[in-house]
Amino acid sequence: MITGKNYIGFDLSNAGSTTFKTFNPKLNKETEWLFYEASEEEIDKATALAWKAFHEFKTTSYKKRVQFLKKIADEIEQLGDELIKTYCEETGLPEGRAKGERGRTCFQLRTFAAYIEQGTWVNATIDTAIPNREPAPKPDLRKMSIPIGPIAVFGASNFPLAYSTAGGDTASALASGCPVIVKSHPMHAGTGELVASAIVKAARETNMPNGVFSNLNSSGIEVGQQLVAHSLIKGVGFTGSITGGRALFDLASRRKEPIPVFAEMGSINPVVLLPMALKTKGIEWAKAYASSITLGTGQFCTNPGLLLGIKSPDLSSFLEVLSKEISEIEPSCMLHPNIATKYDGKSTKMVAENSVALAAERKGNVADNYARQMVVKVDGKSFIANPRLHEEVFGPFSMVVECEDQKELSTIISDMDGQLTGTIISEENEIDDYNEVVAAMQNRVGRLIFNGVPTGVEVCPSMQHGGPYPASTDSRFGAVGIHAIQRWIRPLSYQNWPNQLLPDALKDENPLGILRLVNGHHSTESI
Structure with missing residues (x-):
């Protein structure tokens, strides 16, 4: 059921006074739903909840995150015909496209679930100590990737499912251990709310912390600007125009603490x-x-x-x-x-x-x-x-x-x-x-x-969906495939840290059984 309200964590909210409707381009008229634009107070509450949730969510086991991502896919599928009907009403796109995109969205979520369970994405690297090395002892150094914090995700106009509320940006961020606040696209806010309800339901049923996900409505640019400028947001995912992506990139760069903006913006291919x-x-x-x-x-x-x-x-x-x-x-x-x-x-x-x-x-x-x-x-x-x-x-x-x-x-x-x-x-x-x-x-x-056509983006590890500016703001990364997770993590080294206090990924006994680079050689064995 579409309420038109914002999801602030697990709760629905309509504290703002600005409202708008989506549009059915085939019928050339507004849809029946009325949406409430997120207020500044709601934005602050969502970011505060996300920051609080981050400290718990980043330490959840890979197994629990896997359950969460799979459950999101299940709940999206459970939305059934209501999701497909809403998608078509708000976009003018045919039913077959809607069902295909839903399938891709759920596939992405399940793909990230399988990937994080392997554990290789943390890039665990271990160089053990050589205390007797001359002329100076070598310390024990261990490095792995950790999540960076709450991520603001901007829904795309042309992909209401696969690049929006539960699309590649959201799926990869949640997989990494980062909470997500989605700035829903105003052209398909109803589709976005239905998907948001599935994510919130999945979070509740898998015991994720309140604030791990929020969904904010906006008819203009103000909500997005406030999100990117907020000190508790630590990264941005965006798919859209060059003008919009560059504006967010510049805004993030001007912050007291600049943050990365991974924007896919434009291409003539x-x-x-x-x-x-x-x-x-x-x-x-x-x-x-x-x-x-x-x-x-x-x-x-x-x-x-x-x-x-x-x-x-x-x-x-x-x-x-x-x-x-x-x-x-x-x-x-x-x-x-x-x-x-x-x-x-x-x-x-x-x-x-x-x-x-x-x-x-x-x-x-x-x-x-x-x-x-x-x-x-x-x-x-x-x-x-x-x-x-x-x-x-x-x-x-x-x-x-x-x-x-x-x-x-x-x-x-x-x-x-x-x-x-x-x-x-x-x-x-x-x-x-x-x-x-x-x-x-x-x-x-x-x-x-x-000898092919560029239309069609396969979701697999070898796909690169990004390119030199202005195709994207960072040509090393893209929003498609498992390597999208690398945008939301950063390396952290532990020097001479007691084994029992290390994260499981770096412990001598390798309790996760993941592939690690140990003294220059890849291994799943304990040290």
Whole structure:
């Protein structure tokens, strides 16, 4: 049941006077629910509870945390049709997408449960003492990772489940032993409250401390700003726009105690179409990319927004087929009128730029909040000269750049902002003649794809969902996969500490049975 209230720890609260509603973009009208924006008093109470809970939660056994994470997944599934119906009402996305994203969310939670049980994530390292070493004795040093404290997580507009209330940021933070305060996304606050209720129920039933999780509503930016500035918040997870992520990053940096902000912000995901690949399979790739550009109405962070090729008849044929396919795909609903309006504005501005030509656009009438998919083209020289052409258009939009030669192609990639993905479309052995292009792409992306499309992010340890700025604020980390946990922990060394007082992960007898680096060698044995 949706109440519209905030979860301050285990308790529902509506102390604030500001209210708002979510919006059904398909029906083009507000939903029935009324939500209460968190007050400053509620923010203070949630952070105080989180800080208090942290001192207990960080010492809970891995086994108890495993039970907690698994229980959250179970409770999300128990929400059943109410969650799916609410998700679809607040986003305009289809039921199949909602169920798929729910499955991914629960999979992430269970994956982190399995991972923390292994214990390797604490990075236990032991160098035993050598008291007789000359010219000075060597102390006993033992190091492991510990949680940093309460984390503020910002829900994403385009993934109401997998990147929001119980998404990768929340799952990884809870797995590490850090309490979480979610700043729910205003576009899907009802979906967020239902998921929050599942997390709170799981916390109660697994005897987690009150304050291990809170969920705060907000229609604007004030609640998020207050959270990031609060002295008891020790880290931030964010998925959204470059403007929003950079504002939070700057705010966190200006604090008396600066804190890390792990933001995934924007990407146009360049695709290089090599000449032989276009000659032999250009039609196939054009059809594949028409589908990729319009998938989910282009509202994926990995949407292929830039297609690069060397000027040739084959590139022209590719563009012709791509344009035809794009024009015939049925338009679909965007997440919110605000997003649809921004898409219309940015795509229109792109077409109006000098040297940019409209290659294809969905014709005819479209329903309110539905997007007209679009492809434009420009020459390489004009693209290099105009930084505005490098900006992301969030939606079913892509730009084809006709380069004069390989040198111009490499220059474009080298000068590009950081990206989440980069793709090379190549025939067998063709790529060997484009080492400079590949090297340039490696320097600008977090994931390098060969003969595929960038849309689709597999949840597994080898996935890197991040990249050089502004794709993310720290290219070493991402929000997808088990290594996301490394964002919420820090190393702590113990020197000459009595064995019985050490954490279990560092004790001589290795009671957890985890893999440790002992005197330079990995081992699960006791010392």
